[in-house]
Amino acid sequence: xxxxxxxxxxxxxxxxxxxxxxxxxxxxxxxxxxxxxxxxxxxxxxxxxxxxxxxxxxxxxxxxxxxxxxxxxxxxxxxxxxxxxxxxxxxxxxxxxxxxxxxxxxxxxxxxxxxxxxxxxxxxxxxxxxxxxxxxxxxxxxxxxxxxxxxxxxxxxxxxxxxxxxxxxxxxxxxxxxxxxxxxxxxxxxxxxxxxxxxxxxxxxxxxxxxxxxxxxxxxxxxxxxxxxxxxxxxxxxxxxxxxxxxxxxxxxxxxxxxxxxxxxxxxxxxxxxxxxxxxxxxxxxxxxxxxxxxxxxxxxxxxxxxxxxxxxxxxxxxxxxxxxxxxxxxxxxxxxxxxxxxxxxxxxxxxxxxxxxxxxxxxxxxxxxxxxxxxxxxxxxxxxxxxxxxxxxxxxxxxxxxxxxxxxxxxxxxxxxxxxxxxxxxxxxxxxxxxxxxxxxxxxxxxxxxxxxxxxxxxxxxxxxxxxxxxxxxxxxxxxxxxxxxxxxxxxxxxxxxxxxxxxxxxxxxxxxxxxxxxxxxxxxxxxxxxxxxxxx
Numbered sequence: 001x002x003x004x005x006x007x008x009x010x011x012x013x014x015x016x017x018x019x020x021x022x023x024x025x026x027x028x029x030x031x032x033x034x035x036x037x038x039x040x041x042x043x044x045x046x047x048x049x050x051x052x053x054x055x056x057x058x059x060x061x062x063x064x065x066x067x068x069x070x071x072x073x074x075x076x077x078x079x080x081x082x083x084x085x086x087x088x089x090x091x092x093x094x095x096x097x098x099x100x101x102x103x104x105x106x107x108x109x110x111x112x113x114x115x116x117x118x119x120x121x122x123x124x125x126x127x128x129x130x131x132x133x134x135x136x137x138x139x140x141x142x143x144x145x146x147x148x149x150x151x152x153x154x155x156x157x158x159x160x161x162x163x164x165x166x167x168x169x170x171x172x173x174x175x176x177x178x179x180x181x182x183x184x185x186x187x188x189x190x191x192x193x194x195x196x197x198x199x200x201x202x203x204x205x206x207x208x209x210x211x212x213x214x215x216x217x218x219x220x221x222x223x224x225x226x227x228x229x230x231x232x233x234x235x236x237x238x239x240x241x242x243x244x245x246x247x248x249x250x251x252x253x254x255x256x257x258x259x260x261x262x263x264x265x266x267x268x269x270x271x272x273x274x275x276x277x278x279x280x281x282x283x284x285x286x287x288x289x290x291x292x293x294x295x296x297x298x299x300x301x302x303x304x305x306x307x308x309x310x311x312x313x314x315x316x317x318x319x320x321x322x323x324x325x326x327x328x329x330x331x332x333x334x335x336x337x338x339x340x341x342x343x344x345x346x347x348x349x350x351x352x353x354x355x356x357x358x359x360x361x362x363x364x365x366x367x368x369x370x371x372x373x374x375x376x377x378x379x380x381x382x383x384x385x386x387x388x389x390x391x392x393x394x395x396x397x398x399x400x401x402x403x404x405x406x407x408x409x410x411x412x413x414x415x416x417x418x419x420x421x422x423x424x425x426x427x428x429x430x431x432x433x434x435x436x437x438x439x440x441x442x443x444x445x446x447x448x449x450x451x452x453x454x455x456x457x458x459x460x461x462x463x464x465x466x467x468x469x470x471x472x473x474x475x476x477x478x479x480x481x482x483x484x485x486x487x488x489x490x491x492x493x494x495x496x497x498x499x500x501x502x503x504x505x506x507x508x509x510x511x512x513x514x515x516x517x518x519x520x521x522x523x524x525x526x527x528x529x530x531x532x533x534x535x536x537x538x
Contacts, residue, residue, distance in 0.1 A: 003028055003053075003174060006227070010178050011334070014195045018347060019334040026337045027204070031174050034210045034329065038172055038239065045272045052226055054171035057264050059217065061166055061257070065105055066158040073155035074101050077137065080145045093140050096121070100132045105159055107132060130156035166217045166232065168261065170268055175227035176214040177207035180234060181250070191250055192301050198344045202300030204331035209295065211238040211325050215265060233257065236304070237265050241322025243291055244269060244279075248309035255310045266314055278317040288313040291324050298328025299343035342368055362388035375418075376403040397421040397437075410434045429456035447472050450488070466491055501529035 001009075004025055011019050032039075042048050047055045074097060081093050096119070099112060107113055107127045116123035121135045134152060137143045143152075169176075180203055181191040192199040193206075206212040216234040218226060235258065238245040244266065249258045270277040282288055285307035294302050304311050304327070315321055331340040335351035342355070349355050349368045357366040362384040371383040374392045382403070384392070393407040394400070396415035407416035412434045417426060426435040429446065430453040436446065446456040450471050455463060463472040464480070466488040479492045487495065496505045500523040 006175050007178065010175050010228075014182065016195065016334070016346060018351060018353065020336070023333060023335050023337040027208070027332050027334070028174060030208050030332065034208050035172050037210060038213065041239075041272045042170075042172065042268070043272075044274065045268055047268070047271075052171070052224070053173040054169050054176070054226060055268050056226070057168040057170070057268075058220075059166050059168040059260075059264065061164050061217070061260070062161060064161050069158035070101055070155060073151060073158060074098075076151045077133070077142065077155060080148060080151060081140065081142050084142060084145060085140060089140060093136070093142075096136050097133065100129055100136060103129050103132075105129060105161065128160070130159045133159075165220045167220055167222060167226075168215065168217050168264055169226050170237070170265060171214045171216070171227065173214075173227045174207055176216070177212070178203050179227060179231070180206070180214055180216075180236075181231075195346070199299065199301045200346055201331040201340050201343045202298075204340070204346070205295075205298040205300040205328045206236065208329040208332065209298075209327060210329075211240045211327055213237045213239060213265075215261060233261075235261060238304075238325050238327055239269060240325040242273075242316045242319040243322055243325050244314040244316070245288070245292065245304060245325050245327075246312045246314070247304040248306070248311065253309045258310050258312070262312065262314065266316075270316060273316070273319070275316055275319060279314040280317060282313040282315070285311070293324045293326050295326055295328035295330075297330055297339075299331050299340065300328050301343075302327070358383070358385075360385040360388055362391065372401065374401045374403060375406060377405050395421055397425060408435075427454040427456070429454055429459055431455050431459035431462065449473065468495065497524050499524065499526040499529055501525045 004021065007024055007028065008019070008021065011024075039053075042055060043050070045055055047057075049056060078094060078097060081090055081097075085093060096116070100107075103109065103112075105128065107123060107125055107129060110125050113123045113125050113127075116132070116136075119139070121132070121139050123132055123135070133155065134143070137148065137152065142148060178195065181193040181197070182195050191197070193202045194200065195203065206214075213236070214234065215237050216231040218229040218232060222229045233249060233251065235249045236247040238247070246258060246262050246265070249261070266279050267277050270279075288311060289305070291313055292304065294305075303309055331346075332338070333340055333348035333351050334346050336348060338348040338350070340346070340348050342349075345352050345355065347355075349357055350366050355368055358369070358371045359365075360367055360371060361382050365385070367385045369386065371385060372389045374382040374384055374389070376382060380403075382392075389401060392401045393404050393416050395402060395407065395418040397417055398421050400418065402418055406418055408419070408422060409416045410428070410433055417435055422428070422435060425437060427438055427446065428435055430449075434456070436454075436456045446454060446460055447465070448454050448471075449463070450473060455472060460472070462474060464475055464478045464486050465472050466478065467485045468487055468491040471488060473488045477489065479487050479489065498505055502525075504526065
C-alpha cells in the first residue's frame with residue numbers, strides 16, 4: 001500500500017470527510033521535501049525500515065503501580081458491595097477496602113495487619129495487597145457476585161507491577177504524525193493532538209517541519225504497520241545538526257521512563273551520523289530554551305516550552321552543532337492545500353464546512369475572525385479583516401476606522417481625525433493649521449480672531465488682545481504707542497482723536513478732550529489748544 005493510500009485510510013477511519021487526493025499528495029510531497037535531511041540521516045542506520053519509515057528497538061519496561069487504575073477499580077468493587085451488603089456492613093467494608101488500597105503493593109503496617117486479623121481476615125506484613133483485597137471480599141461474600149472475578153482481576157493487575165517486553169519505534173512516517181495521539185482502545189492515551197481535538201492541525205505542523213520525529217512504544221507482537229498500532233507511550237524528539245530535544249512523555253511525564261527512552265534515540269542518531277555515542281545532557285529549562293525556536297504561524301501545542309515535563313536537550317560530542325532547532329511549520333488544508341489558520345481544524349476556512357465564515361470586502365477572502373467595520377459616507381460602510389484594516393484611515397481620537405473622505409488631516413505629524421471628534425473635541429487653528437484638543441468651552445486654549453477664526457495658545461504669541469472689545473488682532477493691527485491701552489483700529493478710532501496742534505492722542509471722555517475745529521474741517525484740536533488760539537467751540 002502506498003503512503004498516500006495509508007494516509008487516506010487513516011482519514012477515512014477517523015471519519016474525516018472533504019479531503020482531496022491531490023491535496024493529500026501535495027502534503028506528502030511537502031513532507032518528503034521537509035523531512036529529506038532526517039530521512040537521509042536515519043537511512044544510514046542499519047536498523048532503518050524503509051517500508052515502515054522507522055527504526056524499531058526491543059525494550060523492556062517495568063510497570064509501576066497504576067494508582068489511577070487502582071482507584072477506578074476499587075470503586076468498581078465497592079459498586080459490587082452496594083448490590084450485596086446492608087448499610088452497616090457496607091460501611092465496614094468500605095473502611096477495610098480503602099485501608100488496604102492505601103498500602104501500595106504490599107502490606108506495610110503491622111498494627112493494621114493485626115486489626116484485619118481481629119476481624120477474621122488473614123493479613124501479614126509483606127503480604128500482597130491484592131491477596132488482602134480478595135480476603136476482604138471473601139469475608140463479606142462479595143466474591144459471590146457474578147462480576148467479581150472480572151473486576152478483581154483488574155485491580156490485582158493494577159496493584160502488581162510487571163516487567164513488560166515492548167517495541168519502541170522512532171518514526172518519520174506521515175501516519176505516525178497524524179495518529180500521534182489517536183487511540184482506538186479504551187486504555188490507550190490521548191492528547192490535544194488527536195485528530196478530533198483542539199490542536200489537530202498540530203499533527204500537520206509537526207509532519208511538515210524538518211526536525212520532528214515521533215517516538216512511541218507498541219505491544220511486542222506488532223510486526224508491521226506500526227503507525228496503525230495502538231501507541232502505549234509517545235514522545236516527540238527533534239533533531240538538528242547535533243542537537244536532540246526530548247519533549248514531554250505521554251500519557252504520563254515520568255522522568256525515569258524518559259531517561260530510559262533517551263539513550264535509545266541517542267544511539268540511533270549517533271549510529272546514523274557515524275559518531276561515538278557520547279552526548280552532553282542539559283536539563284535546566286533556561287539552558288534548553290536558548291536552543292529552541294518555534295516556527296511563526298505553526299499550530300501545534302508547544303509542550304516542550306514547559307519546565308514541568310522533564311524536557312531535555314542532548315548535544316552530541318565532537319561535532320559542530322546547529323545554533324537552534326526550528327520546530328513546526330504551516331499546516332496545509334486536506335482539501336485544497338492552502339494554509340490552515342485555526343489549530344482545531346484540518347481544513348482552511350474556505351473548505352471547512354463547520355467554520356463560520358466572514359467575507360472581507362477588501363481582499364475578497366473568507367476569514368474565521370469577525371470583521372472590522374470601516375465607516376463611509378452615507379452609511380456606505382465596509383467590512384474588512386484585520387490585515388486589510390491597516391489600509392484604511394483611523395481616527396486618532398476615537399480609534400475608529402473610516403474611509404478617506406471622513407478623515408481630516410492637519411499640518412502636523414499627528415494622525416487624522418473624524419468629523420464627529422473634530423466637532424466635539426477639537427478646534428482648528430487657522431494660523432498653524434493644526435487641530436487643538438479641547439475638553440469644553442472653558443478649557444479651550446486660545447481665542448477667536450475678529451473674523452471668527454480660532455487661534456491656539458501657541459499662536460497667541462503673534463496676537464494682541466484689544467482691551468476694549470477683547471478681540472485678538474495681529475500685533476501690527478493694534479495701536480499701543482502714545483496711549484495707555486492696547487486697542488484695535490476700530491476701537492481706537494471710536495475712542496481717541498489726535499490733536500493736530502499738540503500732536504497728542506486724547507480720549508473723548510476726558511475734560512482735556514474738548515473738541516474744536518480749525519478752519520480746515522479735517523483738523524481737530526483739543527480744548528487746551530482751542531483756548532490758546534481763542535477759536536470757537538464746536
